[in-house]
Amino acid sequence: MASELTFYTNPMSRGQIIRWMLEEIGAPYDTEILDYTSSMKSDEYRAINPMMKVPAIVHKGRVVTEAAAICAYLADVFPEAGLGPREEEKADYYRWLFFAAGPLEQAVTNKAAGFEGSEQQQRMFGYGHYDLAVNALADHLAGRDYICGTRFNAADVYVGSAVMWGTQFGTLPKRDSFVAYADRLSQREAYRRGKAEDNQLISEMQAAG
CATH class of the missing domain: 3.40.30.10 (Glutaredoxin)
Structure with missing residues (x-):
């Protein structure tokens, strides 16, 4: 069914x-x-x-x-x-979920494409420039277990995926706060199950050519 x-x-x-x-x-x-x-x-x-x-x-x-x-x-x-935000978590939850989906992704993909823009162009960008966006998130995570403090929620799935992928493939620097956050998230059983499923599918696709 x-x-x-x-x-x-x-x-x-x-x-x-x-x-x-x-x-x-x-x-x-x-x-x-x-x-x-x-x-x-x-x-x-x-x-x-x-x-x-x-x-x-x-x-x-x-x-x-x-x-x-x-x-x-x-x-x-x-x-x-x-996995939704509690009342006291809503500000950080929405702020950083949208930050990762907007300014951070734009900063990372533009830099990877070799485009950072002039100082005047950066005034038009929602993220300003790459280092500004990266530092904002790294500073927020310093001294925190998760995006909203001590409790994991859906914002960590999205932001955490960006941090884990970025630090693994070099589109984000391995800041101490990023590494600690990624290590913490990678221990979750749900993350490991999902990763194992996707890795198996990738292996099957590669074997099939």
Whole structure:
């Protein structure tokens, strides 16, 4: 019997963020694996996400795209998982979730593409410049276990994924606060289950050529 939640992904994508989030909430879900050259560009998938990008979810007939939005949505509609923000956590939760999805990602991807802009252009950028964005997050995490203090929530799935990926592949520096945060998150059982699932899928795809 099909579940009410379908997850569209490719294991070599930001879909790994949502795999982790789905493992954290513990709700049943179906998975549709898409490839970059055909099924992701199909008319069927364009009807779900006209951007032809993954991840995406369809929950009870409703589509959600964008990894940060999916994390926030899942935390909201599965409150029993306890991954949404408590009242006192809402400021940090929303601030840093949107910071990672906007200014930080823009800073990282622009730098990776070799574009940092002139001083005048940086005034137009929401992140200013790369070091400014990186320092803002590193300073926030210094002396904290998680984004909102001592309790893990959905913001940590998204921000933590950015930090872990960035420090692993060199798009973020290995600041002490980043390394400690990444080490802490990598011990979570849900993270390990999701990572193992995606790694298995990657191995199968590579074996199939």
